[in-house]
Amino acid sequence: MVAIAILAAGRGTRMKSDLPKVLHGMGGRSLVEWVLSSVEDIHPVRRLVVVGYRHELVMETLSDSQSENPNLPALEFVEQREQLGTGHAVQQLLPHLKGFEGDLLILNGDVPLLRPQTLKLLLQTHQKNRNAATILTAQLPDPKGYGRVFRTDQNLLQQIVEDRDCTPTQKQNHRINAGVYCFRWADLARVLPQLTTNNDQKEYYLTDAVNYMKPVMAVDVEDYQEILGINDRKQLADAYTILQSRIKDEWMRKGITLVDPSSITIDDTVELEPDVVIEPQTHLRGKTAIGAGSRIGPGSLIENSQIGRNVTVLYSVVTDSFIAEGSRIGPYAHLRGHVKTGSHCRIGNFVELKNTKLGDRTNVAHLSYLGDTTAGNQVNIGAGTITANYDGVKKHPTHIGDRSKTGSNSVLVAPVTIGQDVNIAAGSTITEDVPNDCLAIARARQVIKPGWRLKPKSDQKSTDN
Numbered sequence: 014m015v016a017i018a019i020l021a022a023g024r025g026t027r028m029k030s031d032l033p034k035v036l037h038g039m040g041g042r043s044l045v046e047w048v049l050s051s052v053e054d055i056h057p058v059r060r061l062v063v064v065g066y067r068h069e070l071v072m073e074t075l076s077d078s079q080s081e082n083p084n085l086p087a088l089e090f091v092e093q094r095e096q097l098g099t100g101h102a103v104q105q106l107l108p109h110l111k112g113f114e115g116d117l118l119i120l121n122g123d124v125p126l127l128r129p130q131t132l133k134l135l136l137q138t139h140q141k142n143r144n145a146a147t148i149l150t151a152q153l154p155d156p157k158g159y160g161r162v163f164r165t166d167q168n169l170l171q172q173i174v175e176d177r178d179c180t181p182t183q184k185q186n187h188r189i190n191a192g193v194y195c196f197r198w199a200d201l202a203r204v205l206p207q208l209t210t211n212n213d214q215k216e217y218y219l220t221d222a223v224n225y226m227k228p229v230m231a232v233d234v235e236d237y238q239e240i241l242g243i244n245d246r247k248q249l250a251d252a253y254t255i256l257q258s259r260i261k262d263e264w265m266r267k268g269i270t271l272v273d274p275s276s277i278t279i280d281d282t283v284e285l286e287p288d289v290v291i292e293p294q295t296h297l298r299g300k301t302a303i304g305a306g307s308r309i310g311p312g313s314l315i316e317n318s319q320i321g322r323n324v325t326v327l328y329s330v331v332t333d334s335f336i337a338e339g340s341r342i343g344p345y346a347h348l349r350g351h352v353k354t355g356s357h358c359r360i361g362n363f364v365e366l367k368n369t370k371l372g373d374r375t376n377v378a379h380l381s382y383l384g385d386t387t388a389g390n391q392v393n394i395g396a397g398t399i400t401a402n403y404d405g406v407k408k409h410p411t412h413i414g415d416r417s418k419t420g421s422n423s424v425l426v427a428p429v430t431i432g433q434d435v436n437i438a439a440g441s442t443i444t445e446d447v448p449n450d451c452l453a454i455a456r457a458r459q460v461i462k463p464g465w466r467l468k469p470k471s472d473q474k475s476t477d478n
């Protein structure tokens with residue numbers, strides 16, 4: 014039986030930010046949400062989060078994001094009013110975990126790159142050896158700022174010394190404390206009241222607890238990048254780069270072509286089918302899925318959208334939308350607000366669609382805006398066609414039937430319904446419904462005045478002084 018506790022009360026002074034450090038974002042999730050997702054596979058029986066600095070904001074953010082996970086136990090927030098150190102943070106759990114018989118996995122809220130397998134291994138080692146505590150350690154090329162871990166050849170822990178409390182010789186040790194611990198709770202609960210502030214920061218250190226426990230084991234993580242803690246914006250950016258190369262390497266192994274991967278970003282929530290090609294400067298975000306054989310980019314942003322098979326998207330932005338197979342989007346199109354296209358549509362150059370549904374083989378190929386519009390199959394929207402969907406107060410719908418064509422530069426003033434097989438003459442401003450099988454012309458007739466010309470200047474009365 015395992016409960017988890019995440020330490021998220023600190024401000025994170027080194028971020029130089031009003032926002033609590035653990036709420037800083039990295040690829041669509043905050044740091045603490047990454048930590049929470051890394052422990053899901055452990056199936057904790059309870060999930061506690063120690064909050065302090067701007068605790069209401071942290072609680073609100075986490076409650077919203079975690080409500081999508083009904084299979085996990087609800088988050089329990091424990092307030093640490095003053096941040097007197099990591100040991101003090103864990104002391105706040107004492108009344109909440111009274112009588113708890115299992116193990117407690119404690120994680121710092123600023124360690125977002127942990128792999129679930131690593132935590133499983135830590136837990137297995139802890140339980141198999143019946144340890145009082147087991148801590149995750151790593152050998153860092155640059156251990157500066159981390160607590161140093163001293164252990165025997167049998168992996169038995171002797172001491173953890175914070176960087177600022179280390180002697181010059183102790184600083185030579187590159188084995189560091191990752192800030193991820195597994196404790197037999199009953200043992201830790203007994204030891205917590207004994208912590209002192211006898212150190213450089215005058216804080217209660219959780220790391221001191223291990224001095225009073227036995228046996229305590231250290232488990233080295235294989236890939237030290239997993240345990241990098243985020244303390245400043247440079248480390249945040251570095252961690253994002255690591256996260257991105259993990260995600261992109263994985264997709265390339267699964268049969269996705271990434272052209273110039275370093276210029277591409279892909280959230281871990283994205284799904285790609287084989288033979289998708291992602292071109293440079295393209296960003297795939299949120300709950301986005303892309304079907305086999307599609308080519309996205311260069312220069313495109315796709316967010317929370319479903320893209321079918323064999324679609325091309327070139328220099329375009331697509332959000333909250335659905336694009337059916339074989340369609341061509343761009344260059345320079347913007348689809349937003351629940352657009353749904355049929356198959357083999359062509360959208361762009363310079364076209365904006367908002368909350369618009371198109372049938373199959375419908376084209377909106379040049380310089381148009383369609384908002385709150387439904388168009389059928391094989392409709393051709395002429396260059397520069399605009400739906401005037403907003404009367405200054407309300408938005409209104411436009412309906413266009415199958416096989417209809419709008420002439421260049423027509424304006425459809427909504428609410429308006431255009432039937433099937435309709436032709437709209439170029440330059441028309443349509444304010445009334447058009448029945449099926451009609452030509453609609455709504456513009457002033459051209460007037461020709463033969464022989465008309467401007468009178469010569471000398472004949473005109475001058476108004477100049």
Ligand code: UD1
Pocket residue numbers: 020021022023024025035063065093095096097098099100101102121122123158159160161173175189190191192217218219220241242244
């Ligand atoms: C801590 C460890 C250090 C380890 C490093 C790994 C201690 C004493 N030191 O140092 O050995 O190498 O993590 O990243 O534990 N927090 C609270 N309440 C507090 C203080 C901190 O909730 O009173 C939270 C912070 O929000 C943060 C986490 O605990 O998420 C770690 O705090 P931080 O100040 O970053 O600890 P480090 O100095 O990095």
Ligand code: CA
Pocket residue numbers: 121123242243244
């Ligand atoms: Ca830290």
